[in-house]
Amino acid sequence: MLPGAVLTLLCGPAVPLPAPDLAALLDTVSVSHSDEGRSTFQIVFRALRDAVTGLIDYPILLSQRVKVGTRVVLVVTVNAIPQVLMDGIITHQQLNPGDKPGSGSITVTGEDLGVLLDQLEVRMPFPGNDTALAYTLLGPYAALGLTPMVLPPPTDVPPDPTRELPHPQGTAWAILTQKAQQHSFVFFVLPGPLPGQSIAYFGPRIPAFLPQRALTTGMGAANNVTSISFQHDGTQSTQVIGLVQDDNPAATVPPLPVYGLPLLTPPLAAMPSLYVNAPIMKTKFLEATARANYVRALLQASSETTASTVKSVTASGELDTARYGALLYARQLVGVRGVGYSFDGLYYVKSVSHSIRRGEYKQSFQLSREGLGATVPAVIP
Structure with a gap:
């Protein structure tokens, strides 16, 4: 770790407890947070054997604290501020004995607490x-420190019991992921804010959090990134249109036009690619159906249009953690400054990969937004 940065390891079968003896055997730690799927981690320990228990097995394996199914919490303290980097479950274990004494290693790999939501399949009327369904499915996991943060979708209406009675089937993870997609929302598990706690978030793609400290380049001593590059792809944007016959039995109306608009996320670019690159914009048609809700069809068209535009401008690079002085979180906003009006401004953090070893802490990131031009006059320095 870097000066001023401390990594704390907690692990245990039920309640994770500090494990300084295991932390002393750490070789490398890798953690990946992305807006697609669950967060993952990988920890490599040095596999050492002693004269007492070495004849039986590796002491680290005998302790049963790195076995499959064990809960692991990683806390990084940067500038005296502790932040939970990962709270997850070990799902894989690998032993490499090595060909020389002391050259062996034990690698454990795991996922965030979302993996526990994907084990038990249910089917119930x-x-x-869907808001009530989310609370119902997440309630049993409160004992694990998993706190639901469910934001009601604007299109969330209970079904008409005279017409249908839904029977959700699948794991809690699968059901909530599917429901989130239907409302153009996202569902994921966020570690923290305290060790042993996590948040199950069901809500808009960009949470209503303050933007993170800006990534700075080209500003001399204020720089906090070691590298960053930008790409603008004008062929990403797709306009979704179509005709939909509403299924309202109280009225008979002709098919209504559907026109997808990128309105489901806050605007981050002054010049959206969907409009600026109209000559090379793709067009996709929704198929007309005999039974469809117009509002849901409009939401689906807007969701597909938005999903195609948010990756029109991307950025990737590596953060200087010592200068940045904090962790960069995925699925949130971050400012960029020092590269000019076209690429300055706010971005959505699509993914962050953390690589930690003694004396070294690297954070690699990927950012995205829907076009060029900053929408804010300044970002948080």
Whole structure:
């Protein structure tokens, strides 16, 4: 770790407890947070054997604290501020004995607590709306420190019991992921804010959090990135249009036009690629259906349009953790400054990869937004 940065390891079968003896055997730690799927981690320990228990097995394996199914919490303290980097479950274990004494290693790999939501399949009638369903499915996991943060979607209405009675089937993870997609929302598990706690977030793609400290380049002593590059792809944007016959039995209306608009996320670019690159914009048609809700069809068209535009401008690079002085979180906003009006401004953090070893802490990131031009006059320095 870097000066001023401390990594704390907690692990245990039920309640994770500090494990300084295991932390002393750490070789490397890798953690990946992305807006696609669950967060993952990999820890490599040095596999040492002693004269007492070495004849039986590796002491680290005998302790049963790195076995499959064990809960692991990683806390990084930067500038005296502790931040939970990962709270997850070990899912794989690998032993490499090595060909020389002391050259062996034990590698454990795992995922965040979302993996526990993907184990038990349920099927039940549920007459309520999707917000109530989310609380119902997440309630049993409160004992693990998993706190639901469910934001009601604007299109969340309970089903008409005279017409249908939904029977959600699948794991809690699969059901909530599917429901989130139907409302153009996202579902993921966020570690923290305290060790042993996590947040199950069901809500808009960009949470209503303050933007993180800006990534700075080209500003001399204020620089906090070691490298960063930008790409603008004008062929990413796709306009979704179509005709939909509303299924409202109280009225008979002709097919209504559907026109997808990128309105489901806050605007981050002054010149959206969808409009600036109109000559090379793709067009996709929704198929007309006999039974469809117009509002949901409009939401689906807007969701597909938005999903195609948010990756029009991307950035990737590596953070100087010592100068930045904090962890960079995925699925949130961050400012960029020092590269000029076209690429300055706010970005969505698509993914962050943390690589930690003694004396070294690297954070690699990927950013995205829907076009060029800053929408804010300044960012948080």
